[in-house]
Amino acid sequence: MTQLSRAALAALPARVRRPDFDPARLGTGIVHLGIGAFARAHIAAFTQPLLAADPSWGMLGVSLRRSDTRDALAPQDFLYTRAERDGTGERLEVMGALTGIAVGAADALARLVDPAVRIVTITVTEKGYGRDLDAAAMGRDSMPGLLATALHRRRSAGVAPFTVLSCDNLPSNGAVTRDVVARFARSIDPGFARFVAQDVAFPDSMVDRIVPATTPQDRAGVDAALGVTDAWPVICEPFTQWVIEDHFPQGRPAWERSGAELVSDVRPYEDMKLRLLNGSHSSIAYLGQLAGWETVADAVAEPALRAHIAALMQEVAATLAMPASVDLEGYCRALLTRFANPALRHRTAQIAMDGSQKLRQRLFAPALVRMEKGLPAPRIALGIAAWLRFLQGRADDGSALGLDDPQADRLRAAAANAPDPPALCRTVFAMEDIVPPALAAKTPFRDEVLAALARITERGVREALRTN
Numbered sequence: 294m295t296q297l298s299r300a301a302l303a304a305l306p307a308r309v310r311r312p313d314f315d316p317a318r319l320g321t322g323i324v325h326l327g328i329g330a331f332a333r334a335h336i337a338a339f340t341q342p343l344l345a346a347d348p349s350w351g352m353l354g355v356s357l358r359r360s361d362t363r364d365a366l367a368p369q370d371f372l373y374t375r376a377e378r379d380g381t382g383e384r385l386e387v388m389g390a391l392t393g394i395a396v397g398a399a400d401a402l403a404r405l406v407d408p409a410v411r412i413v414t415i416t417v418t419e420k421g422y423g424r425d426l427d428a429a430a431m432g433r434d435s436m437p438g439l440l441a442t443a444l445h446r447r448r449s450a451g452v453a454p455f456t457v458l459s460c461d462n463l464p465s466n467g468a469v470t471r472d473v474v475a476r477f478a479r480s481i482d483p484g485f486a487r488f489v490a491q492d493v494a495f496p497d498s499m500v501d502r503i504v505p506a507t508t509p510q511d512r513a514g515v516d517a518a519l520g521v522t523d524a525w526p527v528i529c530e531p532f533t534q535w536v537i538e539d540h541f542p543q544g545r546p547a548w549e550r551s552g553a554e555l556v557s558d559v560r561p562y563e564d565m566k567l568r569l570l571n572g573s574h575s576s577i578a579y580l581g582q583l584a585g586w587e588t589v590a591d592a593v594a595e596p597a598l599r600a601h602i603a604a605l606m607q608e609v610a611a612t613l614a615m616p617a618s619v620d621l622e623g624y625c626r627a628l629l630t631r632f633a634n635p636a637l638r639h640r641t642a643q644i645a646m647d648g649s650q651k652l653r654q655r656l657f658a659p660a661l662v663r664m665e666k667g668l669p670a671p672r673i674a675l676g677i678a679a680w681l682r683f684l685q686g687r688a689d690d691g692s693a694l695g696l697d698d699p700q701a702d703r704l705r706a707a708a709a710n711a712p713d714p715p716a717l718c719r720t721v722f723a724m725e726d727i728v729p730p731a732l733a734a735k736t737p738f739r740d741e742v743l744a745a746l747a748r749i750t751e752r753g754v755r756e757a758l759r760t761n
Contacts, residue, residue, distance in 0.1 A: 294516065297369045297523045302387065305519055309374075309385045314344045316370065316389035319351030322546075324401070324410050324455075326436055327417040328354025328362055328394055334375055334504045334529040336414055336460060337390040339551040344390060349409070350546045354394040355401040357417075357434060363394035365524035374515050374526040378636035384531075385518055398434035398442075405443035406450065411543035413440065414458045415470065419650035420699045422463070422473050425726065428480035431473075441477040444493060445485055456494040456541045462571055464563050464654050467497040467538065496538035497559035501566050503530045503631060505639040532631055536562040561615050564658075568609045570628055572655040573602050574644050576676030577632070579683045581641035582694055584754040589639045593632045597758040603629060605672035612662035642695070648680050649700040649727050657732050664735040671741055675761055678745035679754065681717055684708040689753040700727070714746045 295301055302311050323340065325332050332354070340350060356362055366373055371391040377384045395401045404410065415421075415436065423431045431438050444454050457474065459466035471490060478486040507528055515526040537548065539555040549555050556562075577592050580601075586592035593599050606625040615621060656673050663670040685708045686694050696705060704721070711717035722733040722742075732738060748757040 295521045297372050297374070297387070297519065297521045299370045299372065301521050302372075305387065305521070309387060309519060311387045312341065312344070312389035314348055314389070316351075316372065316392075318348055319344060319390075319392050320349040320409055321353045321392045321404065321407065322350040322409060323352045323412045323414060324355060324405055325352055325414045325416070326355045326357065326401070326439070327415060327421065328356055328391075329416060330507060330527045331500075331502070331504045332414070332416050332460070333373060333388065333391075334527040335500055335502045335533060335535070336416075337388050338375060338386075338533065339535055339548050339553055340546055341388060341390040342551050343546045343548070347546065351392040352390050352414075353392050353404055353410075355404075356394060356396050357398060357401070357436070357439070360396045362525060363396050366391070366394060369524060374519065374523045376511070376515055376526055376528050377531045378528060379531055379634050380636060383514075383518070383636070385515070398439050401439060402443055402446070405439070405455070406446045406452065408447075408452045410455055412456050412458055412541065412545060414460055416460050418461060418647065419463060420647055421461070422469060424469065424473060428477045431477055435477075437473040437477040440474045441481060441489065444474070444489060445478070445481050448485065448488065453543055454493045456496065456543055456545070458496055458498055458537070460498055460500045462500075462567055462651070462654070464567065464658075465497060465560065466563070467495040467559075471495040494540050494542050496540040497563065498538065499534070499536040499559050499562040499566050501534040501570060502532065503634075503637060503639055504528070505637050506643055508638065528637065530631055530634055530637055532627070534566075561613070561619075564613055565615060565619070565621070565624065567654045568612065568656075568659045569606055569625060571651070572609055572659065572673075572676070573605060573628060573632070575648065575651060575655050576605060576672075576679065577602060578641040578644035579648070579676065579679035580754050580758070582645050582683055583679055583688050583749065585688055585690060585692075586641060588637075588641065589632050589644070590635050590637065592641065593629065595755075595758075597755065599629065599633075601672060601675070601758050601761060602632070605676070608663070608670060608672045609659045611666075611668065612659040645683065646697040647699065648683075649698050649704065652677070652680060653727065653729065657729055660738055661729060661732040661735070664732065664738050669741065670738060671745070671761060674738065674741035675745040675749075675757065677742050678749055681708075681714075681721060681742070681746055682749050684717070684721070689755075714750055715743055718743050718746060 581592040
C-alpha cells in the first residue's frame with residue numbers, strides 16, 4: 294500500500310480532511326519539546342486551521358531522547374492522521390502543521406536560536422521538569438538545560454527571547470517552567486538568570502483532550518479508511534479545551550479563532566482540570582488496575598465505579614473557586630460522558646504511570662482544601678488507598694501489576710517492607726516530596742485513607758466501591 298505523503302494527498306477519500314495550505318511552504322515559528330501524541334492531536338489541531346492565513350507559524354517537533362516519531366513521520370513528509378472518535382463514529386484529518394522533527398539537544402539547539410522561532414511549547418510530562426534536581430543533575434540535554442542554553446545564545450546574538458508555553462498538567466505551569474529554567478541559567482551566569490526570570494515570558498496554560506496511545510489496531514483502521522499507510526496516526530476524542538494566559542511579547546498565532554480561550558488568569562481552569570478530570574482519571578486508573586478494568590470506558594461501565602466517580606467530582610468541586618461563567622455541574626456531566634466514550638481505549642495502565650509526580654496536584658491538593666474546611670474526603674481517600682494498594686504490585690485476582698514511576702524502587706521497597714496497611718500508609722505519608730506534609734499531618738484524612746485501604750485489601754475493589 295502507498296505511504297501517506299504530500300504526493301498522496303490528492304487521492305485520499307473525500308471524507309478525509311486535508312490541509313488547506315501547502316505544508317512544504319511553512320515557516321517554523323513554533324518549536325515543540327516532547328512531540329508525542331498529545332501535542333500532535335491538540336496543539337497542532339489548534340494551529341493548523343490558522344496556517345493558510347499565516348504560514349509562518351509552522352511547528353517543529355523535538356524529541357530529546359528517542360527518534361521513533363521522526364523515523365515514522367519523515368518518510369511521510371511529516372504528515373499524519375488525526376482520528377477523532379466517539380460513539381457516533383470517526384472523523385479523519387491529515388495534519389500538515391509539522392515542518393520537521395529534531396532529535397536530541399544538539400539538533401534542537403540549532404533550531405531554537407533561529408530568530409523566526411518565537412514560541413516554544415512543551416509537553417514533557419511532570420517528571421520532565423526536574424524540579425528537585427540541580428543544574429548538574431539536569432544536564433544540558435534536559436528541557437530546562439536546553440531552553441536556558443538556547444536563550445543564552447539568542448541573547449548573546451542580540452536575538453529576542455522566545456516565549457515558553459508549558460502545556461503540561463502542572464499548577465502554575467508557566468511559573469514552574471520559569472523556575473527550573475532560571476535555576477539552570479544560574480549555572481551559566483547569575484545575571485543571565487535574572488534576565489530569564491524577568492524578561493522571558495512564561496505564560497500559564499491549561500490543556501484538555503483525551504489522547505490514548507495509538508495501537509496497532511488503530512493504525513490498521515486508519516490505513517483502511519485512508520487507502521494509504523500512516524505509520525503513526527493519533528487517536529483522540531472530539532472534546533478539546535485550551536485556556537492560555539495571553540502574554541506573548543513576540544506574537545502568537547490567533548489561537549482564539551480555533552477555539553482557544555485567551556485569559557488573564559489560568560489558575561482556576563488549571564485547578565478545575567487537574568482535580569476533576571485528572572484526579573478522576575487517576576482514581577479510575579488505580580481502582581481499574583486492581584479490579585481488572587483495562588480501559589477507562591470499561592471501568593465507567595461498572596455502575597458502582599461510575600457512581601463513585603460522580604460523587605468524587607462533587608467532593609472535589611467544593612474545593613474550586615471558578616469564574617461565574619463556568620458551569621461546573623455541566624463540566625462534571627461532560628466528563629462522565631467523555632470517560633464512557635466507547636471509541637477510545639484509554640488504558641488504565643497508561644494513566645497509572647508516574648503517580649508519585651501526579652497525585653500531589655490531582656488528589657492530595659483537593660484533600661487538603663477539604664481538611665482545612667473541616668470537610669471529610671472519603672472519595673478522594675479511596676483513590677489514594679487504591680494507589681497505595683497498587684504499589685504492592687498485585688491486582689485483586691492476584692495478577693502482577695507493573696509500576697512505571699520515577700520513584701518506583703523507593704515505593705516498591707516501602708510496599709514490600711510494610712507488614713500491614715497501617716505501616717504502608719505511614720511509610721508513604723512520611724515521604725514529604727510526594728505527600729504534602731500539611732496533609733500528612735491531618736489525622737482525619739489518614740484515618741479515611743487507612744479505612745479505605747483496609748476495605749480494598751480485605752474485600753477487593755468491587756466490594757469496597759459498594760460499601761464506600
